[in-house]
Amino acid sequence: xxxxxxxxxxxxxxxxxxxxxxxxxxxxxxxxxxxxxxxxxxxxxxxxxxxxxxxxxxxxxxxxxxxxxxxxxxxxxxxxxxxxxxxxxxxxxxxxxxxxxxxxxxxxxxxxxxxxxxxxxxxxxxxxxxxxxxxxxxxxxxxxxxxxxxxxxxxxxxxxxxxxxxxxxxxxxxxxxxxxxxxxxxxxxxxxxxxxxxxxxxxxxxxxxxxxxxxxxxxxxxxxxxxxxxxxxxxxxxxxxxxxxxxxxxxxxxxxxxxxxxxxxxxxxxxxxxxxxxxxxxxxxxxxxxxxxxxxxxxxxxxxxxxxxxxxxxxxxxxxxxxxxxxxxxxxxxxxxxxxxxxxxxxxxxxxxxxxxxxxxxxxxxxxxxxxxxxxxxxxxxxxxxxxxxxxxxxx
Numbered sequence: 001x002x003x004x005x006x007x008x009x010x011x012x013x014x015x016x017x018x019x020x021x022x023x024x025x026x027x028x029x030x031x032x033x034x035x036x037x038x039x040x041x042x043x044x045x046x047x048x049x050x051x052x053x054x055x056x057x058x059x060x061x062x063x064x065x066x067x068x069x070x071x072x073x074x075x076x077x078x079x080x081x082x083x084x085x086x087x088x089x090x091x092x093x094x095x096x097x098x099x100x101x102x103x104x105x106x107x108x109x110x111x112x113x114x115x116x117x118x119x120x121x122x123x124x125x126x127x128x129x130x131x132x133x134x135x136x137x138x139x140x141x142x143x144x145x146x147x148x149x150x151x152x153x154x155x156x157x158x159x160x161x162x163x164x165x166x167x168x169x170x171x172x173x174x175x176x177x178x179x180x181x182x183x184x185x186x187x188x189x190x191x192x193x194x195x196x197x198x199x200x201x202x203x204x205x206x207x208x209x210x211x212x213x214x215x216x217x218x219x220x221x222x223x224x225x226x227x228x229x230x231x232x233x234x235x236x237x238x239x240x241x242x243x244x245x246x247x248x249x250x251x252x253x254x255x256x257x258x259x260x261x262x263x264x265x266x267x268x269x270x271x272x273x274x275x276x277x278x279x280x281x282x283x284x285x286x287x288x289x290x291x292x293x294x295x296x297x298x299x300x301x302x303x304x305x306x307x308x309x310x311x312x313x314x315x316x317x318x319x320x321x322x323x324x325x326x327x328x329x330x331x332x333x334x335x336x337x338x339x340x341x342x343x344x345x346x347x348x349x350x351x352x353x354x355x356x357x358x359x360x361x362x363x364x365x366x367x368x369x370x371x372x373x374x375x376x377x378x379x380x381x382x383x384x385x386x387x388x389x390x391x392x393x394x395x396x
Contacts (some may be wrong), residue, residue, distance in 0.1 A: 013117060013125025024325055024335040025128065028157050032319070035156045036108040039149055041132050044107050044215050046089040052079040057307045058088035059278055068115040070125075082114035086318065087278070087301065090133045095308030103136025103312070110321075112172045120210040123293065124322065131298070131318035135305060138313040140249060143282045143300055144256035150286060150296050150317045151262040158326045158333050162288040162295065165225065167272030168250050169279050169299075171234070172221055174242030179214045192270055193222055228254070230268055230309050233396035244279075262330060278304050282315070295323045341366040343389035345380030347396040354395050361393075 010016065017025060031041065052071065070082040082090055086109050094105055110130045130148060134142050142219040147164060154162050172193070176186050185208050192201040201222070217237060224234050228251075235247050250268060257263045260331050274283045274297060283299030298317025305312040328335060342361055346354035354370060361368040375383065377394050384392040 011125075014121040015124060015126075021325070023337050025321055026326060027129075027335055027337065028321060029119060029130060031108060031138050031156050032153055033108070035152060036130075036132055036149070039106070039132075039145075039152075041106040043109040044090060044093060044109055045111070046083070046086070046093060046109075047080050048112075049080045050089060052081050053093055055081055055084070055088055058091055058304050065141050070114050070116065083111075084115045085113055086111060086129065086131055087133065087304065087316065089315065090316075091135075091304045092308055092310065094133075094135050094314075095305050095310040095356060098319075103313075104142065105135040106132070106241070107135070108132045128321040129318045130302050130321060133314060133315060133316035135313070135314040138155070138284075138302070140252040140256060142313075142315050143249075144253045144260065146298060146315050146317050147253065147282075147284055148260035149267065150284070150298065150319065151260075151265045153319050154288075154295065154324070157319075159288060159295075159324065159331070160325075162265065162286055162333065163267060164262070164284055164286050165267055165269035165272055166250055166253065166282065166284045167269050167274075168246035168282055169273050170246035170249075170281060171238075171243045171270050172218075172273060174208055174240040174244075174246065175218060175238060176198070177242065178238075178240045179210055179218070180212070181208060189218065190273055193273055194375060196222065196271075198222060224271065225267065227267055227271035230270075234270060249282060274299060286319075288327045288331070291323065291327055293323070294321060295327060297310065308373050338367065340369070340387065340389045341386060342391040342393055343371070343380070343384040344393045344395070345367060345375045345383065346378075346394070347373040347376070348374045350395045357393060359396065 018253070034356070047178065057071065069084045072080055072270055074080055090109070094107070098105060108131065112126055112128050114126050117123050119125060130153065134146055151164060172190070176189065182190070185204065188204045189201065192204060192391055202219060205218060208215070220237070222232060231247055231251055234284040235244060238244060254263065254266065271284055272283055273279070274285070278301045279299045280302045281300035284293040286295065286296040287294055296317055296319040298315070300313070300315040305314055325335070329374060344354050344358045345360070358368050358370040369387065369389065371380065376394070380392055381393050
């Protein structure tokens with residue numbers, strides 16, 4: 001193929017952000033960084049790729065996440081992976097570089113992550129996230145803080161119509177432990193719940209050997225969503241201590257969210273267990289009308305940092321930047337992008353004077369573009385209009 005026939009393409013699952021999109025992304029990211037800082041969180045930046053061993057230590061080798069990573073080799077034939085999320089890298093940093101830092105440790109990030117995905121609107125193989133991790137703090141107070149901060153993050157981004165759904169992985173863990181299900185059946189049931197495959201769930205249960213009553217209880221779990229009355233109903237459905245403790249934990253978190261003033265954005269959904277195997281308690285997802293996938297998600301993961309040698313409870317969330325922008329677009333909410341202020345053009349022999357005026361304009365904070373070739377006034381007016389500048393300064 002010669003050069004004239006070559007049509008450059010970008011890799012599957014990636015996209016170019018053109019100037020306006022890039023500007024909108026930067027505005028949202030800047031607002032979120034400012035919000036996280038106001039809540040006492042410090043930014044960290046980790047490498048784009050990690051050793052595969054780091055991911056394997058943080059998660060089981062057969063986890064779904066392990067199947068989604070991009071792998072390659074360094075010159076020493078060690079396997080590297082592009083980071084599929086930021087939780088494991090931050091757990092590594094907390095357990096190594098920041099292990100002497102007093103608890104609790106509040107960290108945030110704004111970055112790109114990579115996963116093998118079936119590309120569609122709002123879902124790419126390379127995508128951008130903003131998120132926080134609160135490490136070293138057990139209990140509902142820390143969980144309520146990250147949920148409240150997730151609500152504030154979506155409000156800060158410009159969304160008003162959304163809902164946070166809270167779940168607790170120990171609710172279903174208690175039910176399945178009580179039912180004496182095999183590990184294979186437990187994994188199959190959890191996968192069906194993550195994918196919301198209720199038909200598949202029914203087929204799995206029919207072949208599980210469970211009693212009809214036990215099957216019916218598990219079949220009901222994805223349907224257990226609502227407000228406080230749902231929690232009370234769920235409490236009556238289970239008798240094991242683990243499931244009831246999970247419900248008590250959700251009730252405690254809900255009380256604290258009322259204090260934050262964000263409880264109107266929060267309901268319960270006991271069918272939410274998330275698609276990562278490292279969660280150990282409260283989990284949540286954020287949804288908005290018009291998107292068939294969550295805007296944000298997170299929860300408690302008390303065992304991951306310990307896998308790196310430091311026993312530290314942890315909780316956090318991640319928010320998809322492209323998903324936020326897509327939701328804003330579909331809901332007709334515009335991200336305020338600053339316009340172009342002034343175009344400075346000049347006639348023959350006036351470049352030095354134009355440079356000085358442009359410099360002064362920029363010092364005043366105005367977005368200023370300087371013509372690089374001499375122009376007539378008519379040419380300058382046409383250029384300023386075509387480029388979208390609000391003001392023309394012509395030096396002749």
